[in-house]
Amino acid sequence: MRFHRNFVRAFSMSALAIAGLLATTSLAGASEKITIMVGGYEKQIYLPAKLTEALGYFKDEGLDVELLNEAAGVDAENQLLAGAVQGVVGFYDHCVDLQAKGKFVQSVVQFSQAPGEVEVVSNKYPDVKSLADLKGKNLGVTGLGSSTNFLTLYMASKAGLSGGDMVTVPAGAGATFIAAMQQDQIQAGMTTEPTISRLVKTGEARVLVDLRTVETTRAALGGTYPAASLYMETAWVDEHKEEVQKLANAFVKTLKFINSHSAAEIAEKMPKDFYVGDKDGYVKALEAGKGMFTADGVMPEDGPKTVLAVLSEFSKNVKGKQIDLSKTYTTEFVKNAQ
Template sequence: MPSRRTLLAAAAFAAIIGLAPAAQAAEKIVIVVGGYEKQIYLPAKLAESLGYFKDEELDVELLNDTAGVDAETEMLAGTVQGVVGFYDHCVDLQGKGKFVQSVVQFSQAPGEVILASSKYPDMKSAADFKGKDVGVTGLGSSTNFLTLYLAEKAGVKANEFTTLPVGAGATFIAAMQQDQIQAGMTTEPTIGRMLKSGAARVLIDMRTVKGSEEALGGTYPAASLYMPTAWVEKNKDEVQKLANAFVKTLRYINTHTAAEITEKMPKEFYGDDKDGYIKGLEAGKGMFTADGVMPEDGPKTVLAVLQSFKKELQGKQIDLSKTFTTEFVKNVK
């Protein structure tokens, strides 16, 4: 396949000799994913595997990162155009005077659980976080936000326990096995591995809409494609193509079995436990939206959760209508 440089040179040569210019290669769009092996962010890699970016004539590069807060930092620095991460960052950033918006809403539940180490059978709820070390993907990440909220709701102040950034997958598992953390928030496929080994048990389950409503007080839109508002306004054609690709992916998830979806994923995502990966996806597939549209009551729940413990958001007027848009997903044919 000719390189971008070769195509541009060909276009320039054609213009010089008076021929119709050749089509130029699309500009690369870089999207960082807060851990693309996590099932909550499955639509990112699945869209690539299904060829939907190419169908839209998009040159998309997916970068992997361990935590949403690091992905957010890269986007704000301008090194990437978008993030596949939790919608709550859009709300949090507006409180800091920065405007970003979810352009495709992947899920309507966090897809996360709090696991408690089997070494601590007396740990029954978030009230037992007091004096403990609780694992999150990163400080300032969505798992950190949710952990602080669940603790606050249970009467445990932020200074009465410690949140430790331990990532996901192997690093999370090692941290719990080595007793660096006594509980922690994580997602599939890490959940399945921990439960299968007997090293942990589920303390709080937010893998379904019902579970999220019970834990968080309402529908909690989570995984999304979010981008700087200014970039979205200047690049509407590209954003529409991204929306086309991701909505097609969500439709695929909605109309195919967990086993069929797993066949499209890289083998390293499930390793030697393909059945466990499928089982986890079967349990959590319902968290994904079918159309990429923001759940109507979701943003208010997210704001309420964040304002319960984030002092910088308390008393601030947040315009939730500027934290997401349905313009592009509703235009998908």
């Protein structure tokens, strides 16, 4: 009997010790939480963020990822620099702009090779046939200092307009952008899907310049324009290579999913409120624009130079500065993910 009690006690203590060891091992192996801010995750240009979450690819990599929403990319950038988030899904051009300020961030996964943006014009102004006709007009952008602001100024300049010929107005995206156009606070503006399709479908606006495909982007800007990306502070990347590799693995799998599935199949994975009451319109918009996404997360070779050309003209931070483009992105992780 005494042997039995001793055996039970010894077995129980061994079981507790093993459980404690397993718990310690589990905690040691658990990834720290990674918070990524998305510059408007309902926008189709940033679709890979929510799609990766929906497909379970973060969890497959053993990652604990939280996605936060922020309407303007410039505000998401500020959150990254403040240390509130570890990554941003936003436009690559922030990596160039920030280097001019002495801050080093880099695109670690390049989602797109075209902006996915469109310059729309209110149908209250039927005489506007080209960008040159926007002289004296208020043009909506996501925010002052945002990617849409720089692109708008660059395209207007190519059309012969100077900075004083029009006013760029921060109008956000989605409902705020639509309201600004309905109230005639802006007469034209740069926005993304599904806002574009909503305005066109209701007859409130029409497309003036289309930057949703690689071909139309080359025609308007002179080259491919890498836009949506996952960018992170270089120092954080260097110190967390394992986590960054897992993020790259997850996002590259998503880009391959986008490349190999129909717009309808992709839409089924997205939150239903992203359709804004028009699923067919959402699918059609995605079908027309999903060619903007890279198939492998690799930076297009000629892209950074196009971005630098735009910023060198209209970013006060970049103008006249020497920028080392090789430090604004890395292909290390996405190539390892292949």
